[in-house]
Amino acid sequence: MHRLLSTWMTTYWRVFVALAVLTIVEVWIARQEGSKVLLAATLVAFALCKAALVAMYYMHLRYERRLLWYVATLPFVFAAILALGLLADSSLNANKPGPGQIVEQPQPSAEP
């Protein structure tokens, strides 16, 4: 029994160490020079890994029934739809002035 309890807690300590190490690595990566897109993609991948670790082990999703898996993952499908909609909207309006942009109005001609 004692061994089982130790195993149970060891998993959580391993996740804790992984989260701490990933956070340190993230901060280090953020200070590096290089392609902004590559850095952002790497940082987002790290953040998603950390979020997955929290959801799977600390929120016990790994051990939950299928119904709760659906409840937990469905909002991410909606979030993806929202993200796609926002991306489509921003790409369609790419030529229009963005927030904070000052649009120069054409000066009216002085001649009648």
Add this chain to the structure above:
Amino acid sequence: MHEAHALEQPRATSVTIPIERFGTWLFLASEVMFFSGLIGAYIVIRAGAVSWPVPGSVLNIPVTAINTFVLICSSVTMVRALYSVRRGDQRHFRINLAATFLLGCLFLSVQMYEYRQLLHEGFTPQSSLFGTTFYTLTGFHGAHVFGGVVTLLALLIMAWRGAFSADHNLAVECAGLYWHFVDLVWILLFTIVYLI
């Protein structure tokens, strides 16, 4: 791992999911949508902005990284609290619950300190789009942490009155789910707002 699972789910033989746990997950699903909307707005505004400051030049990354570590530590103490109550260890349950509460308070204190510094330097919600989105995202998250801290305090008082036992701890589990969710959201916010 299966043995560990059996320890973690004492009601695994039951066919149904406790309504409290299911309700908490539904609530968290709505919270995912809430934060998705905020993060989506942040990304669209940032992508469309003419200029955007490097977050590290405005924000204090090392202090926030330590604050992130504080929240991760609080998740561990919350897990340990649930583990202790399920084992019937009331003393360690209360200690870990109190530690989670204190770490939550510490997180909020550091966030208040950060806000004070930033406002003193002229970085206000009205100063720029970055300021508006920064205070909106971190402020709503801070409000969620505050809600979690109040819940933890209520649990702590109930724990001291002996309201929880090895068989009766669903409220601790649901509060723990919420607390871990708050941690999860901060992990994403820290990367998106502070590091990228």
